[in-house]
Amino acid sequence: MLNTRLSALALLLVVGVVAAQTPARHEALFAAATAAKPQTIETLKNLVNIETGSANAEGMAAMTNYLEGELKSLGASVTRSKAAFSTENPAVGENIYGTIKGTGSKKILMIAHMDTVHVKGTLAKQPWRIATGVEKVKTPAGEVERAFERAYGPGVADAKSGVATILNTVRLLQKQGFKDFAQITMMFNTDEEIGSDGSKALIQQLASQHDVTLSYEPTSSVPVEAMILAASGSVSVTVKIKGKSAHAGAEPEKGVNALVEMSDFVLSTMGLDNKDKALRFNWTIAQSGAVFNIIPDEATITATLRYLSPVDRDEALAKLKERVTNKKLAGSEITLIVPPFRPSFIADAAGKALVTKAVEIYKEVGGSIYVVPVTGAGTDAAFAALSGKPVLEALGLPGFGYHSNVEEYADIGAIPRRLYLSSRLIMEIAQGK
Ligand SMILES: [Zn+2]
Known part of the structure; x- marks a missing residue:
């Protein structure tokens, strides 16, 4: 009984201390x-x-x-x-x-x-x-x-x-x-x-x-x-690539392979991702090719870009534009689409x-x-x-x-x-x- 009373008193004291620390x-x-x-x-x-x-x-x-x-x-x-x-x-x-x-x-x-x-x-x-x-x-x-x-x-x-x-x-x-x-x-x-x-x-x-x-x-x-x-602010950028179709077995050299240009575009820009700067850049969607024996003449890729600093964002976009002009395949046409971004x-x-x-x-x-x-x-x-x-x-x-x-x-x-x-x-x- 005494024990219980003591415990109750101890508990009261503890509650009292907690209450004193909690704001009103x-x-x-x-x-x-x-x-x-x-x-x-x-x-x-x-x-x-x-x-x-x-x-x-x-x-x-x-x-x-x-x-x-x-x-x-x-x-x-x-x-x-x-x-x-x-x-x-x-x-x-x-x-x-x-x-x-x-x-x-x-x-x-x-x-x-x-x-x-x-x-x-x-x-x-x-x-x-x-x-x-x-x-x-x-x-x-x-x-x-x-x-x-x-x-x-x-x-x-x-x-x-x-x-x-x-x-x-x-x-x-x-x-x-x-x-x-x-x-x-x-x-x-x-x-x-x-x-x-x-x-x-x-x-x-x-x-x-x-x-x-x-x-x-x-x-x-x-x-x-x-x-x-x-x-982060964000924008999803899309790249459309136009190539030229050709028979993939008989005369592939007559074609311009949009899938190859696309793959090179992905690999050459994936390094834009920079965690230290809270700039995240990642390719997330890719579409190309439909028939196994035709050189694909179209490809579309989409990346998500997240950023804190608008300067970092613009630098990343500038590098993407630069890559558009530095084609892997001379005959390909590349278009970069940058929609309005979220600040x-x-x-x-x-x-x-x-x-x-x-x-x-x-x-x-x-x-x-x-x-x-x-x-x-x-x-x-x-x-x-x-x-x-x-x-x-x-x-x-x-x-x-x-x-x-x-x-x-x-x-x-x-x-x-x-x-x-x-x-x-x-x-x-x-x-x-
Ligand atoms: Zn929400």
Whole structure:
């Protein structure tokens, strides 16, 4: 009995120490964020159950209608605008944003994309489902056992979890009676997964009209949640080669072998990849030849180029252009196609301060955020950052297996702490803290 009392006292002391180290939590907000979990899961389910592959016009229209209803239920004034036309990456449908007004002075933009990489019909094969259990996870602090609660379905994390977090953050702030902002705008675009050509101008314009942009791509779930200080810019370049066909056995010398020119092009440029400079250059698609005894007269190759520095990018592109003129086969014709590129994102001082603030806020609810110096994945945050205003990424739910039909999930167990993080950040930003 005494032993037990002593243990209880020791435990109290330990808890006391821990509590002293944990920053003050906004208890009412956390309680409300916890209570908002079922509704957030419901929103997420509704979003997943409307298929929105980037090319799915019908699904995108249904999604825009759904979001218009959600935005109006929050009292927002809604603007829909047809995605801008692009030959390279044609977007379908309309971008949509809703604005609510408050009584304060700061303007905050929240963005997430409604499109997914999943083609129409994926949902029927991988319908919405929830899985719970316990698993062992290797973290920087060692292996830990933890419970999980996950939602599966196409695009559930990337970025439907972000859309659901945005809508329910604003709902939560409204339930708290928080109005100490001048304006909050919630913006959803249709074409992030195909390069955002149809929405990038709108994102940059809206970002320039707000003080801060918060971007809601999903964050990693296993082993740790993260925020990024920089994200690569990207462009996929294509090279088309024209040769001349000939009988491959009887008179091959009369032909110009496009496959040979293509192979030499690949080998002579693969060295552009430079991990130290965060410049990644890799050939990923190749097509040539159709008949075994004909010298192929056509070849097409595509590479993905990721970069942090625009100077490095332009140097790499210059070397590709140089290779175009230095042909292996005199008779071949080579064309290099460089579509519009996604800029890189590098957080400025104000953006870095936002990351620090988010890390501190997350500690209030026992969360921890690992700060990633740079990621190779592209983000619309880069277009927002062109405004010169601070941008924070990533505020969606933790998730896993993005772009995988089977593996993608969102960590719905994290909803209370992520809603807390998102809404408390907005409160702090709005109050100029
Ligand atoms: Zn995404």
